[in-house]
Amino acid sequence: MSVRVGIGYDLHRLETGRKLIVGGIELPFDKGPVGHSDGDVLAHALCDALFGAAGLGDIGTHFPDTEPKWKGANSLVFLEHAKKLLDEKRFTIEHVDAVVILERPKLGPHFPKMRKALGKALSVAAEKIHLKAKTNEGVDAVGRGEAIACHVAATLSSY
Numbered sequence: 001m002s003v004r005v006g007i008g009y010d011l012h013r014l015e016t017g018r019k020l021i022v023g024g025i026e027l028p029f030d031k032g033p034v035g036h037s038d039g040d041v042l043a044h045a046l047c048d049a050l051f052g053a054a055g056l057g058d059i060g061t062h063f064p065d066t067e068p069k070w071k072g073a074n075s076l077v078f079l080e081h082a083k084k085l086l087d088e089k090r091f092t093i094e095h096v097d098a099v100v101i102l103e104r105p106k107l108g109p110h111f112p113k114m115r116k117a118l119g120k121a122l123s124v125a126a127e128k129i130h131l132k133a134k135t136n137e138g139v140d141a142v143g144r145g146e147a148i149a150c151h152v153a154a155t156l157s158s159y
């Protein structure tokens, strides 16, 4: 068996009047990410971690933001597509570990729903998806509530 680890990172600016979607779940808040798709940092960073581990490039290669069909797209679709590519290359998702960095609102209470949504998109048990939340201690753009960021490590195996 071989094991491969990939990392992913994403950041989106937050603006008033946009929907805040994280891990496929819409959270009640007055600001949301600016982006070509729904701006889901967790889904995007996870996608990049999976592509990285599998040696499949990055999210921009597969879903260019110049493509009209991805405008406003539900980012879970990106994960479903990534999973298909992993299957083709015979990779199994062993574990996902993520840190979402956001000043407000609190993410923890929404983690069970996010894990379920991400697990469904990737056809893996929610137990394989571990989520953590951090604030940026009031420092920098994320700390001022102007942005949301996410880091993800994904572990794949192949036989």
Ligand SMILES: [Zn+2]
Binding pocket: 010, 011, 012, 035, 039, 040, 041, 044
């Ligand atoms: Zn993104």
